[in-house]
Amino acid sequence: MRHFLDLHTTDAGELRAMIEQARAMKQARAGRPRGALDDDQPLSGRMVALIFEKPSTRTRISFDMGVRQMGGQTMVLSGADMQLGHGETIADTARVLSRYVDLIMLRTFEEATLHEMAEHATVPVINGLTNRSHPCQIMADILTYEEHRGPIAGRKVVWSGDGNNVCASFLHAAGQFGFDFTFTGPPTLDPDPGFVAGARARGVRVEIERDPVKAVQGADLVVTDTWVSMHDPQSARERRHNQLRPYQVTERLMAAAKPDALFMHCLPAHRDEEATSAVMDGPHSVIFDEAENRLHAQKAILRWCLGV
Ligand code: CP
Ligand code: NVA
Numbered sequence: 647m648r649h650f651l652d653l654h655t656t657d658a659g660e661l662r663a664m665i666e667q668a669r670a671m672k673q674a675r676a677g678r679p680r681g682a683l684d685d686d687q688p689l690s691g692r693m694v695a696l697i698f699e700k701p702s703t704r705t706r707i708s709f710d711m712g713v714r715q716m717g718g719q720t721m722v723l724s725g726a727d728m729q730l731g732h733g734e735t736i737a738d739t740a741r742v743l744s745r746y747v748d749l750i751m752l753r754t755f756e757e758a759t760l761h762e763m764a765e766h767a768t769v770p771v772i773n774g775l776t777n778r779s780h781p782c783q784i785m786a787d788i789l790t791y792e793e794h795r796g797p798i799a800g801r802k803v804v805w806s807g808d809g810n811n812v813c814a815s816f817l818h819a820a821g822q823f824g825f826d827f828t829f830t831g832p833p834t835l836d837p838d839p840g841f842v843a844g845a846r847a848r849g850v851r852v853e854i855e856r857d858p859v860k861a862v863q864g865a866d867l868v869v870t871d872t873w874v875s876m877h878d879p880q881s882a883r884e885r886r887h888n889q890l891r892p893y894q895v896t897e898r899l900m901a902a903a904k905p906d907a908l909f910m911h912c913l914p915a916h917r918d919e920e921a922t923s924a925v926m927d928g929p930h931s932v933i934f935d936e937a938e939n940r941l942h943a944q945k946a947i948l949r950w951c952l953g954v
Contacts, residue, residue, distance in 0.1 A: 648951045649764045650772045653781045660950065661785070663820050668789050668946035680711065686926060687717030688954040692748040696716055699725030699754045700876045702828060705774050705782065709751055709938035709948075711741055716836060721747065725754070731860045734753070749951055755799040755877055770951035772944075777877040778838070782947060783912045784815040788823055790932050791867060793939075794908060800826035800886035801866035804893035804903070806830045806868060806893045807920055808886070809837030812871045812912050817841045821848035828853040830861035832889040858893050865903035868930075869910045872919045873882070887919070895921040900930050908932050 653661065654781055675684055694713045696706060706722060715722045723729065725802065730739055740763045743750055752763055753774035763770040773781055791798045803825050805813045813829065827850060829837055836842075836884040845852050855861035862868055873890045874883050900909060909921070909930040917923045926933060 649870050652790040658822040664946040666943040684715050689716035689718030691720040694720045694749045695747040696722045696751045712945040736762040737766040744768040756761050777813045780812045781815050784819045785943040789933045789939045802826045803867045804828045804865040807870045808835045817845045820850040826851040828857045828861050830855050857903045863902040867908050
């Protein structure tokens, strides 16, 4: 059973193969209408359940389109409309869904919910974001970086802001794809120390630098994300904004990175909070390529999970 739950727990060679397949599949359908089918139909006859316990634009639409382009069908479900969290166990839900569908993509809150679903499902489960990680996003980001600048191995990636779920998956990816990772942000919002230790144990050079201008020196890629994630209490908003304001990605900060550094943000963004509009729309930014590449990267992930 091939679940796609996290990057550090998936074989590095297989992750690399998925990136290469995504690139090839993207090239093979270049210029076609979005709704046109791929030449081969590897998901023909397959039904995929896309379950969301949190809002989503990109994950929902890119998975739905990807499955359709490969000849499969989808069911997009809101956690609130299901019995999830209304008394039926996750384990029983997993067993039931496995009798109807061929693959489950789940966006949920607790990591434990995802793992329980995977443990009891008899079909593959894909992590569509939890409070702790967002591996599909970083697969799209690796594809995006390499399309623009070549291999990411040996490059310096700098995360500025909240050490959140997306940051965690970048740390996981650093060990698998061989890049250096620097975090810059306030100490209270550091990435999970276990993830930092895990990356270091895999030989990743991980630095924590409180001064954002020093942090981005020599950076090939600067990344940020919202200051308040979907799982964060709204009551934390003002405190987080005060703590994170020095870490806003501005043109001045980008000017301290390498001249050809890229800027990424998984979106949705709060413009002129975590990054200025000048950066988001500026020459370093590849934010909409990242969004597009969710589609291509996830098509390769779906194929890997299903072995097709
Ligand atoms: N980046 C991302 O996962 O976006 P959505 O929340 O819109 O799916
Ligand atoms: N860190 C954000 C990512 C959204 C795609 C969140 O979890 O809300």
